[in-house]
Amino acid sequence: MIPVTWAYIEMTPNPPAFLAVIGLFVCAITIGGAVYMTVYQGQSYARLFQLFTNLSPTILLMSVFPFISGTLNSQSIGNSRELMVVLAVSVTVPWIASTVSMPVYEPLATVDRRDTALFYRSFCQLWPPLLLCSIPVVGLFALVMLSVKGWGVSETGFFMVGVFTNMLFSQAIIPAQETKRFGYIFFSWVFYAAFMFWMPQLWFLAPVFALLPHLVLLNSALIGLFQPRALNPSRITRELLRGALYGGVLWADKFLLVLIYAGEINIFVVYVALIPMVLAQGVYFASQLDILTRSMEGIRAMIDQAPCNELSTQSGGISSSVEQSVASTTLIASGLGLGMMLISAIMGMDHNTEVLALVLAPIVFLMLMLLIFELSQLQQHRTAEILSAIHIAVVTIGLIALPIPAAYFSLIIVDIVLTYLALRSCRGAFADAPYELFWKEAAKW
Numbered sequence: 090m091i092p093v094t095w096a097y098i099e100m101t102p103n104p105p106a107f108l109a110v111i112g113l114f115v116c117a118i119t120i121g122g123a124v125y126m127t128v129y130q131g132q133s134y135a136r137l138f139q140l141f142t143n144l145s146p147t148i149l150l151m152s153v154f155p156f157i158s159g160t161l162n163s164q165s166i167g168n169s170r171e172l173m174v175v176l177a178v179s180v181t182v183p184w185i186a187s188t189v190s191m192p193v194y195e196p197l198a199t200v201d202r203r204d205t206a207l208f209y210r211s212f213c214q215l216w217p218p219l220l221l222c223s224i225p226v227v228g229l230f231a232l233v234m235l236s237v238k239g240w241g242v243s244e245t246g247f248f249m250v251g252v253f254t255n256m257l258f259s260q261a262i263i264p265a266q267e268t269k270r271f272g273y274i275f276f277s278w279v280f281y282a283a284f285m286f287w288m289p290q291l292w293f294l295a296p297v298f299a300l301l302p303h304l305v306l307l308n309s310a311l312i313g314l315f316q317p318r319a320l321n322p323s324r325i326t327r328e329l330l331r332g333a334l335y336g337g338v339l340w341a342d343k344f345l346l347v348l349i350y351a352g353e354i355n356i357f358v359v360y361v362a363l364i365p366m367v368l369a370q371g372v373y374f375a376s377q378l379d380i381l382t383r384s385m386e387g388i389r390a391m392i393d394q395a396p397c398n399e400l401s402t403q404s405g406g407i408s409s410s411v412e413q414s415v416a417s418t419t420l421i422a423s424g425l426g427l428g429m430m431l432i433s434a435i436m437g438m439d440h441n442t443e444v445l446a447l448v449l450a451p452i453v454f455l456m457l458m459l460l461i462f463e464l465s466q467l468q469q470h471r472t473a474e475i476l477s478a479i480h481i482a483v484v485t486i487g488l489i490a491l492p493i494p495a496a497y498f499s500l501i502i503v504d505i506v507l508t509y510l511a512l513r514s515c516r517g518a519f520a521d522a523p524y525e526l527f528w529k530e531a532a533k534w
Contacts, residue, residue, distance in 0.1 A: 091427050091449060112431025119424035123368055126417060127376045135269075136375050142271040142278075143371030149282035151360065157289035164290070167243035173351055174244055175292055178251040180343040181230050185252060186259035187336025189223040192328035193263050196320065205268050206310065212264050213313030215320070219260065222325045226333075227252050237348050251293040258296035261303040270306060277302045331470065334477035338458045339366070341481045342450070342500070345488045354493065358438055358447055365429065366451040369422035373459060377414040408519035412512070415459045422452045446497035453504045454480075460511035467518040476507050 127140045161172040193215060200211045231249045234240060240248070258277075265273040281299035285292060304311065343363075346354055426448050438444055457480065464473040483503045487496030 091423065091430055091452075092445065109432045109435050112428045112433075114428075115431060116425060116428035119421060119428055120368070122424065123372045123421050126372050126421070138275075139269075139271050140371050140375040142275045143375055144367065145275050145278045146281075147364070147367045149278050150285070153282045153286045157285060157292075160289045161292070166247050167241040169238075169240065169244050174247055175251070176351065176356060177234060177238075177248055177347055178255065178293075180340065180347045181234075181248075181252055182255040182259070184333070184336045184340035184344055185226060185230060185256055187340070188226055188329055188332040189219070189256050190259055190263060191332025191335070192219055192222065192320075192325045193260065195324070195328060196318070197267075202268050208268060209264050209307050209310035210313040213307060213310050214316055214318045216260065217314055217317040218320045219325070220257070222320070222322070222329065223256060223260075224253070226329060227256060234348065238351075247293060254293055254296040258299055261300050265303060265306055273302045273306045331465075331474060334474050334481065335458075335461060335465065337481040337484075338461060338477050339451070339454050342454075342484045342488065342497075345484060346493075349488060350493065354443075355439070358444055361429070361438065362426075362444075362447040363451055365422040365425035365448075366455045368425055369418045369452075369455055372421055373414070373418045377418055408516050411463060411515070411519070415456065415463070418459060419452065419456045422455055426452055442494040442498075446494045446501070450497045450501055453501050453508070457504050457508045457511060460508060460515055463515055464511060464518065467515070469514060469518050472511075472514045476511055479507060480504060 123140070124137065127136045158172060161175055162170055164171040166174050193212070196215055197208070197211055200208050202208055227249055230252060231245055234248055235245050238244075258281075262274055262277065265271065265277075277299040280301060281295050284295040284298040288294075343359065346359060347356075430448060433440065433444070457476070461473045461476055464470075464476075480500075480503070483500050484496075487499050490496075491499065
């Protein structure tokens with residue numbers, strides 16, 4: 090429907106005003122559907138607040154940005170506008186956050202989240218060595234920027250400081266996320282946005298100010314910072330690479346757009362086109378992720394309760410429920426994307442193939458990312474990594490060798506194929522999971 094709507098508006102010199110009304114209605118219905126998906130399984134207040142927390146960085150920072158963009162654009166860092174350096178940081182941070190957060194989870198996998206004191210202390214013991222291992226990642230991204238954009242010492246230095254402080258912040262959020270203390274996360278984003286609003290010239294310190302709620306949460310567990318655990322460097326490197334691959338599914342193209350086309354592309358459209366993906370992703374992690382968790386628990390229960398001849402049927406039912414959660418999440422993103430296309434005229438968005446590509450691509454990327462995430466939860470890491478690597482390779486080659494619309498449409502086609510392969514792999518993993526778990530348990534006996 091999104092391409093059809095785009096084509097109609099493109100061919101109509103003066104699109105009728107009622108299209109905007111329909112668009113607003115579609116947006117309202119989609120947002121209502123997102124809220125319903127979040128609350129219909131119970132714990133409505135907690136889930137709704139989690140959804141709001143998931144959306145808060147987008148809402149708060151996009152609300153603040155119009156007020157500070159003029160200030161940032163009027164100042165320079167080296168030979169570049171400060172705004173360009175900030176934009177470079179903003180598209181690097183989501184990718185690097187996924188990269189440097191991945192190594193946190195495996196060492197903490199056996200720590201009970203309900204014992205918050207133990208979990209916080211364990212995290213603090215891991216944090217210093219993880220931070221040290223993450224610093225080279227910042228240097229690698231800075232080297233890419235330096236090489237391609239021809240930056241000097243000033244631009245590169247501010248870029249590295251901005252990325253490092255945001256990396257620190259992204260890791261600090263993990264204890265609150267894992268123990269479901271979403272109020273601390275929300276207020277940290279309020280602190281972040283408030284600092285950006287009042288002191289935009291010191292934008293690189295906003296993540297440091299936003300650390301305060303999380304330091305309060307960790308409280309006495311901070312003593313663990315002075316009792317660091319020894320970690321296996323090869324295992325940390327492996328997890329960093331895995332995080333970079335998974336994070337690149339959603340963010341590699343945004344990084345490359347700013348890296349290569351910063352002065353040629355409408356950054357406003359790039360960010361607005363992300364809104365459907367952000368809403369749908371927020372819904373997934375606020376409510377639909379529980380379906381995957383319950384499915385894994387259900388597979389374990391089958392081993393104890395279901396006859397062998399029923400394992401295949403029951404695992405198929407579990408697989409279907411997980412697929413439905415991915416489909417529902419993608420439908421939310423598609424619905425909001427359609428509504429935004431209908432109201433694009435009042436949002437000041439042009440109608441060209443580039444805009445269509447930028448609106449469609451994140452929805453397809455989201456679908457692939459959700460299936461890759463589920464593959465990783467099913468311990469199918471090799472398959473998930475290969476699919477992610479193919480996506481990143483096609484993004485890189487496409488945006489270097491082709492015009493932006495052609496690169497994105499090519500990537501959409503490739504990602505539809507990758508999504509199909511990921512779906513098949515998920516179905517196979519669910520079908521095999523009961524038997525794999527059975528033999529693992531049998532080996533213990």
